[in-house]
Amino acid sequence: MAKRMFRVWRGDADGGRFEEYTIDVDQGMVVLDCIHRIQALHATDLACRWNCKAGKCGSCSMEINGKPRLSCMTRMNTFAEDEVITVQPIKTFPLIKDLVTDVSWNYEQNKRIAPFKPGKKNKDGNHVMYQRDVERVQEFRKCIECYLCQNVCHVLRDHDKKDKFVGPRFMIRLASLEMHPLDTEDRIPKIKEEYGTGMCNITKCCTQVCPEHIQITDNGIIPLKERVVSRYYDPILALWRKIFSKKDPS
């Protein structure tokens, strides 16, 4: 057992401050455990959101010593013994209270995306999908919607371009649909114009913070950018489409 000091942000949308708390930390504790201990011993009204404590529900996103993390997956033994731990709510979304933010903007973005639209079934009445095709889109399905990527993305976080860019989480949702072998919907025009692939400057912070280690930029956003290039910016392909009545050479 060791005494550890925490600086926890307390307040709401109108303002607040960092409060300092010192608690005993036992072996094996994660930051979320410490927040719970602070709640139990010092601040029963401290608001935080959590659910599974297993890194799977995506509720407990916070900024710990400035880094966007899942608090239930951040072990205390990863910090130096005398390190003060600063805990803040995520920056990009409106604050409700203490460590809890309102992430409903993300659900609104999700609704804007045209859903999966399968083509005709085979003669035997089934859809068939092969493992190698499953594998590529499966990576994106690991997303737990913690919105740490949305939080760290500077387009949303610093430049506040929420009207121009749906953010990395929804880029990978779009990638999972666009790369789906059974899907027949064409979302490329909207990906360029409304969802904003061009706003991402591939600086890869989303990939860096993703607790599911999804290669958001390399496997999701860049391939979408390349599809947009093929449709809108590649002069030879444009000429090809003109000559051969809009069919892509593939």
Add this chain to the structure above:
Amino acid sequence: MNQATQDKPGGHKTSFASTQRTDMWWVEPLLTGLGFLCFVVYTTWAMWQANHYWHGSYLSPLYSPVLFVDPTAPGAVPLEHAWFGSWPQWWPKFLPASPAMFILMGPLAFRSTCYYYRKFYYRSYFLTPPACAVTALPQADYKGETKLFLFQNLHRYTLYIAVGYIILLAYDAFISYFHHGKPGIGVGSLVLTINVILLSCYTFGCHAWRHLVGGKADCFSCPAGKEHLGHKAWSKVSMLNHNHQFWAWVSMIWVGFTDFYVRMVSMGVWTDFNTWGF
């Protein structure tokens, strides 16, 4: 103990480069920024020298292909190696008669539109953002790659040029095993061979290449369930692509070193160990 209210509810400051991060977040952008700057300074200097880029049958990659040559310069290629012969009369006097001047634009355009290099220079030089969760340089109306940087969308065309360079450099590496028609091997041959291998690992791990060879398909096994050739190619490219940043750096450093090696042996500062004994 309480502290003063911060810029934004939640305790987040909004001024440039502000962060609550306690690690040395500035080390990576600083080192990559300086590292690349060193390369640019070296290449510009080497290009400006207009000499000592050829030794025996070794040609510096910064000077390949040689379009025109001033064969009187020390360490220049013999006249018959230049594609279009001797140095043009119209060349402005204030510029050195350096064959590198004609050809460096190709690799420069390729690297400067590469997705990895974009990541690094948007962070290190444009500070958007300097590091993750560190406030980006404020911009009145951030546009990403939709306006000023729209040209990045032509990266695949620079890739086509880069593939041409790979073929030329592979040829340079091949002829480095012959001296006056006599087969043999020298340290320089190995340096040139490693150069083309590293550059290939970088070039063929390109994101645009990955898209073009197979990634553009929505289905890797339609209609009959058979694996497409494109899937095989995409899987191989994905392996190189996974370490694209690594290949970007080692290939860049090795290009610089290869020029330096040829320069040193051409100047007689270093001796090239080889089977020809020159």
